[in-house]
Amino acid sequence: MKENKIERIHSDSAMTCTLCMQEMEILYDHLAMSTEEIDLLDMPKRSFTVHFPVRMDSGRMKMFVGHRVQYNDARGPTKGGIRYHPDLTIEYLQDLAFLMSIKCALVDIPFGGAKGGIVTNTKELSRGELERVTRAYIREIADYIGPLKDIPAPDVYTDEQIMVWILDEFERIKREHTPSIVTGKPIELGGSQVRKYSTSLGGVYILEAAMKKLELDKSSLCVAIQGFGKVGLNAARILYENGFTICAVSDSSGGIFKEEGLDIMEVIDHKYKTGSVIDFPETRNITNEELLATDCEILIPAALSKQIKRENVNDIKAKIILELANAPVTMDASRILLDRSVIIVPDILANAGGVVVSYFEWIQNLSQDYWEEDKVLERLQQKMITAFDKVYEICMEQDCSMRRAALQFSVRRILYAERLRGNL
Incomplete structure (x- = not known):
């Protein structure tokens, strides 16, 4: 080639x-x-x-x-x-x-x-x-x-x-x-309504769909989130409001850990007042590297690329990794994690909520018919879960990673459209 x-x-x-x-x-x-x-x-x-x-x-x-x-x-x-x-x-x-x-x-x-x-x-x-x-x-x-x-x-x-x-x-x-x-x-x-937190919310819908497939109960799970900017903060807030236990979060200055779970609304208030999550009362300060190695079931990298790599992959304890950041897991680390049966929900699926709500905004602009928040939420959830189900089905049928399944499904859709147009 x-x-x-x-x-x-x-x-x-x-x-x-x-x-x-x-x-x-x-x-x-x-x-x-x-x-x-x-x-x-x-x-x-x-x-x-x-x-x-x-x-x-x-x-x-x-x-x-x-x-x-x-x-x-x-x-x-x-x-x-x-x-x-x-x-x-x-x-x-x-x-x-x-x-x-x-x-x-x-x-x-x-x-x-x-x-x-x-x-x-x-x-x-x-x-x-x-x-x-x-x-x-x-x-x-x-x-x-x-x-x-x-x-x-x-x-x-x-x-x-x-x-x-x-x-x-x-x-x-x-x-x-x-x-x-x-x-x-x-x-x-x-x-459009929901746009400001659509990427985070779409990722939460995907996470909940994955947990349903795996028959996991959120009440017994610990979640760690690397990155407390727009996407990570909103993901933490939505998960907390939905009854998840967030045991660790971090930003560029460092992170905090509390085994019993953080009060995310108070952490957000602390972040706005001080500029960082570190030094939040009754928590232990940790580094970003320590957050990745937290003894948690769900790890959500929502900051920078290439955070989980060959050098630290053996420290990862999570069973599910939801990639809200772009490419936070390297190719080498991904292969090692897959061999350990860790589920990696790829970025092109996990953080697609933003473009979905952008599509909704476009529809509303064209029709001049603006939707209430509940309608946007319902349609976003439907889009995200439908995509997840398609990817998961391919993943199970072919015993491949979710990333491979997602890419394969998308490429075939594009080529089918080109074929219908007579370009192939």
Whole structure:
């Protein structure tokens, strides 16, 4: 097979490659895919780079570079985040857009995958400069995005305010209201209920479905969560409210442990007041490495990639690992854990709740019919559990990892759509 994404990302030291991408070449062989099928999956439909000047606060003009990749649209318009990062490359965005295609197919929403962004360090920009850079980028790509073409969303170092600027600039260009051009907006401008914690909630739905299959009782389980940012904090809160015992949590400064269980609402309050979870009363401070090795049944990495690796995999005691972070378990560690019958719920499934609710936001914008929270919750749960059941069924039938099953299921869905269109 020719040089492809798998080999390319290994040489991209500026970014972290994902476990899913590492497994794709193995999957190609496993599915006995034809050259035509591999070529179709291995190449983005469209990727482009734009260069544009922006006037800085100093009065001088500065050139910026922006990218957008629209990977595959066989199942619908492309969908994917916009990230701002000084080391951003179009090759890396192609890999991320491919994985977004996989994720959308996995949870059966009618989108293909996309990713884009601007090569910049947001910490070096004032708020005014950040807005001008965002608007200039949208002016350059406006002809290539749209509610039925390509729908952006927040990603690394972008947020709902940046999505508002994107919405406003696009509407100025098109001279019409188009709320469905972007997702991740404030509710007041067409955003969806549940969006702010959808990634965490989707992961909880998946965890509960896995426990049901395994006939596990949450009352007797201990949960440890690495990462107490937006995703980890909300996961801890939802689990705690649902009766789970959270025995350990951590953030970038360190973690805390209490065998009897933490009062997560008080931990959240402590985090907001002090900036960290450490030194919470009546708990023992631990390191992030110690958290991973906690004597728990469920481990939820919700922070950085490559946290569980060959060097520490033998310290892992959990029976279920829910990957809310992107690629927190390396390939070597994953194989060792699977040999020990540890269940790893892969990131492309575990953290797909965000794109599902983005899809719901898009539907509501198109129809101008906005849903109550209960309806969003019900439909999110249905989407997540249906995807889990499909993956688990393949996993059991073929005695393979859940990651392999998820990738296989998604790839087949995309290829079937291409075949129906006459492209294969």
